Every structure is written in structure tokens, then in C-alpha cells.
Amino acid sequence: MTWRRGTVSEFPGLASFAEMASEKARFETLNPEYAGTRVLDEVREREFARLDRLGHVYVDYTGGGLFGESQVSDHMAFLTGSVLGNPHSTNPTSALATERVAQCRKRVLSFFRADPDEYVLIFTSNASGALKLVGESYPFGEGDRFLLTFDNHNSVVGIRAFDRVSRATTRYLPVEPPDLRVSDETLVRFLEEGSGSRNKLFAYPAQSNFSGVQHPLEWIEGAQDLGWDVLLDAAAFVPTSRLDLSRWKPDYVTLSFYKMFGYPTGVGALLARRSALTKLHRPWFAGGTISWASVLAESHTMSSGSEGFEDGTLNYTSLPAVEIGLDFLDSVGIEAIHSRVNALAGWLMEKLVTLRHGNGERLARIYGPVDMDSRGGTLALNLYDAEGDPIDHREVEEKANRWKISLRTGCFCNPGAGELALGLEKDEIVGCLARSGNRLTLHEFQQCIDDRSTGAVRISFGVASNFEDAYTVYRFFQDFQKS
Numbered sequence: 441m442t443w444r445r446g447t448v449s450e451f452p453g454l455a456s457f458a459e460m461a462s463e464k465a466r467f468e469t470l471n472p473e474y475a476g477t478r479v480l481d482e483v484r485e486r487e488f489a490r491l492d493r494l495g496h497v498y499v500d501y502t503g504g505g506l507f508g509e510s511q512v513s514d515h516m517a518f519l520t521g522s523v524l525g526n527p528h529s530t531n532p533t534s535a536l537a538t539e540r541v542a543q544c545r546k547r548v549l550s551f552f553r554a555d556p557d558e559y560v561l562i563f564t565s566n567a568s569g570a571l572k573l574v575g576e577s578y579p580f581g582e583g584d585r586f587l588l589t590f591d592n593h594n595s596v597v598g599i600r601a602f603d604r605v606s607r608a609t610t611r612y613l614p615v616e617p618p619d620l621r622v623s624d625e626t627l628v629r630f631l632e633e634g635s636g637s638r639n640k641l642f643a644y645p646a647q648s649n650f651s652g653v654q655h656p657l658e659w660i661e662g663a664q665d666l667g668w669d670v671l672l673d674a675a676a677f678v679p680t681s682r683l684d685l686s687r688w689k690p691d692y693v694t695l696s697f698y699k700m701f702g703y704p705t706g707v708g709a710l711l712a713r714r715s716a717l718t719k720l721h722r723p724w725f726a727g728g729t730i731s732w733a734s735v736l737a738e739s740h741t742m743s744s745g746s747e748g749f750e751d752g753t754l755n756y757t758s759l760p761a762v763e764i765g766l767d768f769l770d771s772v773g774i775e776a777i778h779s780r781v782n783a784l785a786g787w788l789m790e791k792l793v794t795l796r797h798g799n800g801e802r803l804a805r806i807y808g809p810v811d812m813d814s815r816g817g818t819l820a821l822n823l824y825d826a827e828g829d830p831i832d833h834r835e836v837e838e839k840a841n842r843w844k845i846s847l848r849t850g851c852f853c854n855p856g857a858g859e860l861a862l863g864l865e866k867d868e869i870v871g872c873l874a875r876s877g878n879r880l881t882l883h884e885f886q887q888c889i890d891d892r893s894t895g896a897v898r899i900s901f902g903v904a905s906n907f908e909d910a911y912t913v914y915r916f917f918q919d920f921q922k923s
């Protein structure tokens with residue numbers, strides 16, 4: 441068993457190995473399903489040995505996944521054992537690249553159990569690139585609707601900035617504190633509002649990258665029955681949960697592969713239902729997206745299917761690594777990852793909610809649900825001192841850096857969830873903006889709202905996480921306790 445080998449003496453806050461072992465035994469009794477995820481301990485030793493060798497505690501999987509070492513060596517072996525040319529020509533190196541792109545497309549569809557007759561896969565540079573494709577191409581017009589939950593990532597919220605969207609009505613579906621979920625009643629009320637509109641797009645994250653809440657996938661069919669096209673942002677969901685597109689049929693699904701398996705970066709995907717894809721109209725064309733173009737006649741014809749959405753040359757040297765990454769996830773088992781991550785997050789949450797300063801004041805406040813029902817292994821929280829004042833998340837991050845704990849702080853590009861969780865009011869934000877001439881740094885904004893917290897601390901678990909990581913994070917937070 442490895443537990444921050446050689447680091448205990450550096451950090452007086454860390455308990456003895458014996459204390460950790462006894463807490464682990466209690467954890468395993470309370471979480472019998474954890475025993476079924478033992479394969480992940482072997483994977484950690486074999487594929488992620490660098491974490492323990494270099495003394496890192498990595499708990500920012502929602503920021504970016506980690507790759508297993510064999511993913512990189514397998515990819516290098518492929519690249520150095522073949523010659524790849526720019527695809528779409530008949531020469532042998534081009535033909536190989538074309539074949540591998542097609543193979544990767546098939547592999548991604550099959551990983552998500554998507555029927556190729558029903559879904560088209562479009563490679564993008566990341567989830568944001570996939571979201572941009574939908575945002576710039578969806579035919580918003582006068583009287584149309586764009587509905588999005590408050591807890592969407594900025595790359596979804598940013599869709600509102602396209603000129604075309606300004607012709608439609610944009611509405612935000614509130615997530616309600618303390619759980620940061622949407623009530624059925626509110627959802628139905630907002631969905632029914634668009635009854636007279638022609639084009640209606642409803643966007644929500646399958647898992648919030650702020651609170652870890654997993655919104656029901658049942659919303660997809662419910663919204664479609666009311667005439668909405670559904671954009672499911674699956675970027676934070678798919679690294680630790682199964683998305684089965686033979687069961688759930690969103691019109692558009694967006695994701696980044698590095699969040700699922702760390703390597704390669706720079707490749708993401710838009711999975712679109714064929715019927716929904718025909719609804720999208722690109723505002724420009726590029727090399728690769730047209731079947732024909734004329735400068736003299738100022739005319740062009742878009743390619744059909746995925747090609748019309750893939751600008752320029754694909755990242756063809758990296759696509760074989762996507763296949764390797766999916767094979768890696770399959771070999772480990774997404775269900776085992778899900779089960780482990782949830783057990784660790786549940787344990788940490790349970791410990792954190794009971795932490796008190798000597799005078800009885802609460803140390804940590806968690807944003808979102810404090811049970812593991814319909815949520816993933818991501819926790820957002822703030823720490824409070826013995827006087828009940830928030831401890832600045834930047835101070836927490838600085839100390840975590842010294843402990844070699846990679847956690848994340850701030851708003852995680854999720855301003856809506858942050859504003860609701862932190863209890864910020866629209867009037868005070870608008871007031872601060874008006875007083876500053878609409879330009880504010882984060883520090884100025886914080887001063888404007890009387891030094892209240894403008895962000896949070898996020899812990900997220902993933903494929904290589906183990907109990908020792910969760911325990912170290914717990915001891916780290918405990919070190920803020922005043923006796």
C-alpha cells in the first residue's frame with residue numbers, strides 16, 4: 441500500500457499510517473462495494489505510479505483526466521511503427537490515416553452505444569468547440585427559444601453571445617440551493633413556456649462541473665415531447681459515468697476526450713442525431729467542409745454529415761490515441777470507476793460535514809447535495825474560520841499547493857451555479873458593474889460585495905483515485921481546524 445511515501449514528516453498535520461489504516465478499514469466496512477473496485481488499485485500501481493513516485497495527490501479530474509502510462513506507450517508504438525499522411529487522398533500514407541479516422545469514428549460511436557444510422561460523430565478540438573458548432577449553427581430566429589440551466593459551463597452560456605441567438609428569447613432555468621437541483625415543477629413550467637416557438641434548444645449538463653449534481657437523463661425525452669431539441673453537455677459526466685445512447689437520445693452531445701482519459705488533449709466530439717444535424721446551418725465554410733466551391737461564381741456546397749462540420753485537417757495523429765484511451769477505459773470498467781469515485785466522494789463529504797472548530801463553528805460548507813444520490817464524485821465547498829468568516833479559496837489553494845494536492849478553486853467557468861450557491865443577488869452584481877463602468881477584476885468585484893466569497897474549492901475524483909488520496913485531502917482540510 442502506498443500512502444504519500446516519505447512525506448509524513450513534512451506535514452505535521454498528517455496523521456500516522458495506523459490512523460489512516462483504521463479509517464480505511466471503517467470506510468471499507470461502510471462501503472462494501474469498494475471491494476469490487478480493487479482492480480483500480482492494480483491499475484494505479486501499474487499505470488499511474490508517477491503519482492506516488494512524485495508525491496502528488498491529484499483531485500482535479502473534472503478539470504482534466506489522467507492518462508495511464510500504457511496509453512502513451514501504445515500510441516508512440518503506433519506512430520513510430522507507421523507512416524501517416526494527411527487524410528483523404530489515395531496515396532498509401534494518406535489511406536492509412538483515412539482508415540484510422542474512420543475506425544476511430546466507429547469506436548467512439550460504439551463506446552457510447554450509438555447506432556451509426558442514428559448518430560453522427562463530429563470531431564472537434566474539445567467540448568467547447570462542439571458547443572460552439574451547435575451555437576453558431578442552430579437556426580434561432582424571431583420567437584425562438586434558448587433555455588439553459590443556471591449551472592451550465594461558460595462554453596454553453598456563451599452561446600447566448602451569437603448574434604442569431606439575440607433574435608430568440610434566452611431563459612435560465614434556476615437550480616435551487618442548497619441541493620442545486622431543478623424541481624420537476626420548475627422544469628415543466630419553463631419547458632411549457634415555449635409552446636408557440638418553432639426552434640427551441642434546451643441545454644443542460646448531464647453532470648454539473650460545479651456541484652457534481654447529475655440532472656435526470658429522463659429530461660431528454662420529456663423536453664423532446666414538448667418540441668425541444670436537447671443539447672446534453674456530457675463533458676463532466678462521461679469520465680466516470682456510462683452514457684448509453686441506445687437508451688438516451690439527446691439531439692446533441694458534447695464532450696472532451698482528455699477529461700475521460702487524459703490523453704490526447706485537443707480532441708473532443710459532437711455526437712448529433714442525424715435528424716438534428718440537418719437542422720444546423722454553418723455560418724461559414726472551410727477546407728474539408730465543402731464538396732465544391734467557386735470563387736468566380738461565389739458559391740459553395742456544404743458536405744453532408746460530419747464532414748460539413750469538421751473544419752480543416754483533423755487531428756489525425758491523435759485520433760488513434762482516442763481509440764487507445766477508450767480501450768483503456770473499457771479494460772478498467774467505467775462502472776468500477778463510477779462506484780469507486782462515488783464511495784470516496786461520499787466518505788469525504790460525510791467527514792467534512794461533521795468537522796467543527798473548537799467553539800462548535802462549522803469548518804466546511806458544501807454546495808450541492810450532501811448525499812450521493814444522483815451525483816458524481818465532484819464536491820464544491822468553502823472553508824470557514826472559527827468566527828464564521830469564509831477562508832479565501834486562494835489561501836486554500838496556496839496551502840494545497842504546498843501539500844502537493846492538485847485541487848481547483850474559483851468558479852470553475854460555471855458562473856450561474858457559483859452565483860446561486862454563494863447567494864449573490866442580481867442587483868448587487870449589476871450595481872457593482874455599473875459603478876465600475878462595466879469592467880471589473882475579480883478582486884474589485886470581491887471588494888464591491890464586502891469581501892464575501894466569489895468562488896469555491898473543488899475536489900473531484902477519477903480513475904486513479906484511492907482512499908489514501910481522499911484521506912490526505914480530509915487531513916488537509918482538518919488542518920484548518922482551530923482547537
Ligand SMILES: Cc1ncc(COP(=O)(O)O)c(C=O)c1O
Pocket residue numbers: 502503566567568569593595645647648649673674675676696
Ligand atoms: C461541464 C463542462 N462543459 C464544458 C466544458 C469545456 O470543456 P473544454 O474546456 O474541454 O472545452 C467543461 C470543462 O471543464 C465542463 O466541465
